[in-house]
Amino acid sequence: MISVLEKSPTLHWLGRQLFNRDDPAAFFDPLLERINPMWVRQYTPARVKAIYNETADTKTFVLAPAGRWKGFAAGQHVNIGIDVDGVRRNRTFSLSSSPIQWRADGTVTLTIKRLPGGLVTNWMHDHLEPGAVIGLGEAFGDFRIPDPQEPALYIAGGSGITPVLSQLETMAASDYRAPVTLLYFVRTQADVIAAEKLHALASRWPAFTLKVFATSDTHPPQFLSEQHLDEVPGIAARRCYLCGPKGLMDLANDLLYRRGIGEDRIHSTFFSAPTANLDTESLGGAVHFQRSNLDVSSEGDAVLLDIAEAAKLSPRYGCRMGICHQCSCRKTSGTVINRLTGKASGPGEETIQLCVSVPSGPVSVEL
Amino acid sequence: MKTMNETQLKELEKDLDTIRDQVISDLGERDARYIRKIVRLHRSLEIGGRVLMPFGFIPPVFLAATTALGISKIIENMEIGHNVMHGQYDWMNDPSLHSQTYEWDTVCTGDSWRRTHNYEHHTYTNIIGKDRDYGYALLRLSDDDKWKPAHTLQFINYILLSVFFQWGVGLHELESERIHRREISVREKIPFLKDFFRKGGRQAFKDYVFFPLITFPVAPVVLAGNIGANLIRNLWSSTVIFCGHFTQDAETFTEEECEGESKGHWYLRQLTGSSNFTGGKWVHLLSGHLSYQVEHHVFPDLPAHRYPEISEKVQAVCKKHGIPYNTGTFAKQYSTVLKRIFGYSLPDRMRNRLLPEFRNRAVG
Numbered sequence: 001m002i003s004v005l006e007k008s009p010t011l012h013w014l015g016r017q018l019f020n021r022d023d024p025a026a027f028f029d030p031l032l033e034r035i036n037p038m039w040v041r042q043y044t045p046a047r048v049k050a051i052y053n054e055t056a057d058t059k060t061f062v063l064a065p066a067g068r069w070k071g072f073a074a075g076q077h078v079n080i081g082i083d084v085d086g087v088r089r090n091r092t093f094s095l096s097s098s099p100i101q102w103r104a105d106g107t108v109t110l111t112i113k114r115l116p117g118g119l120v121t122n123w124m125h126d127h128l129e130p131g132a133v134i135g136l137g138e139a140f141g142d143f144r145i146p147d148p149q150e151p152a153l154y155i156a157g158g159s160g161i162t163p164v165l166s167q168l169e170t171m172a173a174s175d176y177r178a179p180v181t182l183l184y185f186v187r188t189q190a191d192v193i194a195a196e197k198l199h200a201l202a203s204r205w206p207a208f209t210l211k212v213f214a215t216s217d218t219h220p221p222q223f224l225s226e227q228h229l230d231e232v233p234g235i236a237a238r239r240c241y242l243c244g245p246k247g248l249m250d251l252a253n254d255l256l257y258r259r260g261i262g263e264d265r266i267h268s269t270f271f272s273a274p275t276a277n278l279d280t281e282s283l284g285g286a287v288h289f290q291r292s293n294l295d296v297s298s299e300g301d302a303v304l305l306d307i308a309e310a311a312k313l314s315p316r317y318g319c320r321m322g323i324c325h326q327c328s329c330r331k332t333s334g335t336v337i338n339r340l341t342g343k344a345s346g347p348g349e350e351t352i353q354l355c356v357s358v359p360s361g362p363v364s365v366e367l
Numbered sequence: 368m369k370t371m372n373e374t375q376l377k378e379l380e381k382d383l384d385t386i387r388d389q390v391i392s393d394l395g396e397r398d399a400r401y402i403r404k405i406v407r408l409h410r411s412l413e414i415g416g417r418v419l420m421p422f423g424f425i426p427p428v429f430l431a432a433t434t435a436l437g438i439s440k441i442i443e444n445m446e447i448g449h450n451v452m453h454g455q456y457d458w459m460n461d462p463s464l465h466s467q468t469y470e471w472d473t474v475c476t477g478d479s480w481r482r483t484h485n486y487e488h489h490t491y492t493n494i495i496g497k498d499r500d501y502g503y504a505l506l507r508l509s510d511d512d513k514w515k516p517a518h519t520l521q522f523i524n525y526i527l528l529s530v531f532f533q534w535g536v537g538l539h540e541l542e543s544e545r546i547h548r549r550e551i552s553v554r555e556k557i558p559f560l561k562d563f564f565r566k567g568g569r570q571a572f573k574d575y576v577f578f579p580l581i582t583f584p585v586a587p588v589v590l591a592g593n594i595g596a597n598l599i600r601n602l603w604s605s606t607v608i609f610c611g612h613f614t615q616d617a618e619t620f621t622e623e624e625c626e627g628e629s630k631g632h633w634y635l636r637q638l639t640g641s642s643n644f645t646g647g648k649w650v651h652l653l654s655g656h657l658s659y660q661v662e663h664h665v666f667p668d669l670p671a672h673r674y675p676e677i678s679e680k681v682q683a684v685c686k687k688h689g690i691p692y693n694t695g696t697f698a699k700q701y702s703t704v705l706k707r708i709f710g711y712s713l714p715d716r717m718r719n720r721l722l723p724e725f726r727n728r729a730v731g
Binding site: 026028088090321323326328329349351 | 388391394395396397398399400403406407410411414452453454457458459460461462463465466467470471472481482485486489490569572573577630667668
């Protein structure tokens with residue numbers, strides 16, 4: 001009922017006058033949330049339907065998003081929002097299920113591995129229970145199944161398999177005839193995510209070849225090599241998809257490049273690696289000012305406000321000593337250190353005070 | 368003002384930073400639950416007040432509806448809006464409680480408030496000539512202004528300011544006194560005035576046009592109730608705010624004293640320029656915890672419901688450094704505010720005779 005405040009322009013205008021906010025429908029959220037958290041308007045809620053163990057450190061979360069969620073294409077990712085100890089944390093994960101499943105029963109899955117020291121992934125593993133409601137953003141990303149069909153090669157590592165699972169399931173269900181090969185690198189056989197599903201796909205889908213390599217099960221450990229690629233028939237004609245840890249992605253890119261496979265035929269998707277422990281040496285980094293579309297680099301303990309001003313931007317500011325919050329601004333990615341407390345921020349989207357925030361590595365802010 | 372050397376100021380800074388760090392490291396679930404509970408209380412009171420108001424032709428219902436709406440506006444302005452806009456809850460990363468985008472239920476725009484209050488008032492607290500909140504360029508409250516015959520009537524100005532407080536706050540950034548002195552032109556204020564009329568119009572439309580109109584047969588009742596609710600909020604918030612810096616012992620400062628000041632000196636100024644009043648839990652809630660004005664000025668971006676918890680520590684720091692901690696009952700503090708407003712409306716000699724506690728030593 002309250003959604004009319006979003007749909008009708010007149011009522012939306014009226015709502016803005018009455019509630020002093022650009023999303024008037026969300027005015028009632030604090031009360032509605034108490035009655036049924038799926039009625040919240042500020043973000044798209046999704047209910048956790050079930051949670052399965054994939055491996056010792058990986059779980060699959062089955063989510064049922066609210067009806068207004070717009071859906072996705074296989075291989076895309078979503079931002080999720082979770083309140084951990086009073087703080088809303090936003091993180092990006094790939095959807096591991098196929099859009100066919102979402103159309104059939106309204107559920108999607110996220111397959112998430114615990115990251116050592118990872119605030120959100122560990123919280124989800126330890127505290128998220130079926131029945132809970134989390135925030136789910138619209139899907140985005142251009143890691144997409146080849147259309148029209150053509151031969152494909154997937155190289156995945158560890159939990160980088162998640163968007164690949166979504167794509168393989170979708171291809172299998174849509175009668176994909178061109179050859180598809182997956183080279184899946186894991187540490188040990190016990191780390192294979194969705195093993196059953198992968199083997200089931202391999203047995204019922206003739207065009208699909210599955211090869212799993214447990215790098216640490218052999219001596220010396222086996223990493224991606226020329227030989228692996230030699231064994232993929234007709235590799236030069238294949239569209240290549242990479243998802244995994246940075247080392248594997250770099251190696252794969254390099255090997256494929258040397259085989260003369262053009263950049264436009266290699267698709268990579270992000271993979272969130274655990275962030276290293278910060279030390280004072282790690283201050284500074286590339287700063288991207290989104291709205292101005294400006295890239296600058298910073299060194300040492302320069303704060304973002306000074307960096308922005310040096311780049312001829314004029315962000316709003318006040319006391320320049322961390323008191324008045326005039327300069328508070330959205331950071332969309334990257335880590336900053338608070339000059340006052342010495343504490344590092346999270347890597348995700350959040351509000352920071354420009355006048356006391358020092359970049360630690362690449363940072364992107366809404367300025 | 369109490370004078371302290373740089374070493375002592377450094378020590379003061381360190382002591383207060385310790386209190387701040389303890390709270391910051393403890394922020395979490397409890398604070399989030401608190402502010403969300405207050406937001407729910409606000410929504411319930413506002414919805415309750417608006418729904419009851421058309422039945423206000425029954426006198427007790429009129430009283431209940433007007434009170435509910437008035438209190439909802441007080442809570443929204445004082446405990447939610449003011450505090451959220453200070454960035455007290457930015458760490459929650461909740462877009463509805465974000466300092467830079469929050470817009471409150473009053474005439475003053477959030478942007479104007481963030482400039483005049485968060486930045487000017489909290490940075491230059493009680494520095495005469497820089498903190499325009501000291502007397503709102505409308506009242507003579509210290510000897511820094513020379514007495515003029517017009518000041519005799521300032522008590523009337525004070526009452527008018529309190530009654531129309533939301534409009535006064537909304538127009539604060541116009542800096543009419545500087546326009547009057549021809550330091551700035553009206554033209555420079557056009558963008559501000561546009562925002563003022565947009566927001567002021569929106570507030571007036573809501574309370575004085577829209578809600579009366581949709582309840583047409585009882586429109587006069589609804590209009591009266593909405594005026595009443597705004598009046599309750601105006602009188603209360605004005606009173607609370609006046610108790611924050613204009614009590615008898617709240618000090619003022621000169622620009623020279625504060626030039627190139629250290630963080631420690633800034634802390635000292637906040638401690639000596641602000642004043643608290645005591646009261647029950649509800650008094651603190653309805654004042655947005657500005658009853659802990661001292662704690663608020665020292666730590667403007669700590670969640671306000673924490674002020675009662677850290678008050679003892681702040682008092683201990685004051686005691687250690689021999690800094691006065693200005694507090695008293697609401698009645699006592701407010702009576703000194705009224706005396707100050709009255710006293711400074713009089714010629715200095717007459718004030719010295721009638722109100723020796725506000726004595727001007729330069730005059731016999």
